[in-house]
Structure formats: structure tokens, C-alpha cells
Amino acid sequence: MSTRIAFLKGHGTENDFVIVPDPENAIDLSPAAVAALCDRRAGIGADGVLHVVRSAAHPEAKAMAAEAEWFMDYRNGDGSIAEMCGNGVRVFARYLQHAGHVTEGDLAVATRGGVKTVHIAKDGDVTVGMGKARLPEGDVTVSVGERSWPARNVNMGNPHAVAFVDDLAHAGKLFDPPPFSPAAAYPDGVNVEFVVDRGPRHVALRVHERGSGETRSCGTGACAVAVATARRDGADPAADGTPVTYTVDVPGGTLVITERPDGEIEMTGPAVIVAEGEIDAEWLENAVR
Secondary structure, eight states, X not given: XXXXXXXXXXXXXXEEEEXXXXXXXXXXXXXXXXXXXXXXXXXXXXXXXXXXXXXXXXXXXXXXXXXXXXXXXXXXXXXXXXXXXXHHHHHHHHHHHHTTSOOSEEEEEEETTEEEEEXXXXXXXXXXXXXXXXXXXXXXXXXXXXXXXXEEEEESSSEEEEEEOSXXXXXTTOSSOOOEEOGGGOTTOOEEXXXXXXXXXXXXXXXXXXXTEEESOXXXXXXXXXXXXXXXXXXXXXXXXXXXXXXXXXXXXXXXXEEOTTSEEEEEEOOEEEEEEEEEHHHHHHHTO
């Protein structure tokens, strides 16, 4: 490992990331190293790490290399691997633009959740094709303290439980994962969204992200919330042929989610690079011992 490792810091609606450019997949980012980087007191601080690798250089992405040059090797703040991160994809695309790898317009990004289509607009917003939602059958319940709510099971390439509440404060502090049942619904854990109405096709959420705790934003969570809210409101674009768009307020800003008649979901929002620098490799090695 070299004595210095380049990094950048970015965020999408305040869902923040350490970005580690590593085109040839030469840097060993162990779970402990990722957790150290994401530590907000002893490290750089972030909700997760965006490891930027050419698809052809990563064993999990080689099969996608013909469709997408770049692979988003995403890690949660605790070092665990995640299938997908919607805000992360937007920031990942902004980094590729910042580094001169791509320009405004369309591009494809490989993720563990499949290849995602991305559009970088001239106004700075980034739109990501998030794929189709799956709505697994079965009743799910989430709890905080003595309160419990029925939740909609939505899968956006990663699992979500969406609960509609009267007040976002009822979600509590969200440091720890809210209990859910049945346990078999989410064998690998779940992202939990608590949702309130703000107006016609306008909602707000708080979220506990699996492996990261409460975050300022969750892109896949905003998509899951939009789908769950649409079904609650009686809207189903695949059935009625009419696209539906929801504005979703997150603690860190606003995302706009559109579900099309073909089932594809698009998410639009900002993505910002705020800093770049170098990680001391010796510090990182000592931090993971």
C-alpha cells in the first residue's frame, strides 16, 4: 500500500460518502478500514464509502464491463457490503464527471444491484434509473418503544420496510435498528423508513439505514417510500398506464421520484463534491489493528 491514498468527500442530500478512486482495484478496503474511514470522530466521517473501480478490474463486476465501464463498490459505514445506494450512485456519477471520465449526459454505472442508467443534467441535478420495485407479499410490522406500525415491504435491490406514522418524532433516535417482525421477512436486516404526509404527492421521511444508523437521506429509501405511498394512494402506473411523481423530503434536502408505466423508477436530486485530499496509509493500517 502506498503511503498516501487519494480520496474525495461528497454528498447527495447530505447522505455523505468518502470516495476512494481505485481504477485497477489495487487497494484492499477491509470492513475495518471502511469503518475507520467513516468514523466521524477518529476518521474522515461518512455514511459510507464509494470505492471507484473499473468494472473489468473487479471480480463482482466483470460480467457488467461491456455495459458499464465503472463499478460502484459500495460499503456501508460499518464496513458491510451493500447491494445499492441511490444517493451514492448520484455522487459516484458526479465524481466521474469531476475527474473527467464522463461529461454531461447519459452514462451507465455497474452496482451489485445491476447496471444503473444515469443522466447528468446541465443544471447540476443527477437522475438515476433505479430499476423496478418488488413488493414481496406478507405482513410486516416495525416498532419503536411501545409503538408499532404495519409496514410495506419494498425491495429496491435492497430491502425496505416503509411505515406511515403521524409524527416523524415517533421514530425515536434511530441509533439502533428498529425491531421488525417476522424475522424471516428480512434475514439480512432492513432499511426502515418512517413517513408522514406533507401535501398532495408530497411526503417526508426519516430513515434508519442498515449498517449506518439514521442518515440524512436514503435514495433507495425515497424510491421505496414513493412506491409504497403510491400504492396506498391507489396509484399503480403499471396498471393504469399513468406515471406518478412524488416529492420526497429527507432531512438533508429533497428528492423527486417518478414511477413509469413500465415499472422503472427514476430519482432526481443534487450531488456535490466538497473536498479532496489524501489518506495517510500508515494511519489507516494502525486504525484497523
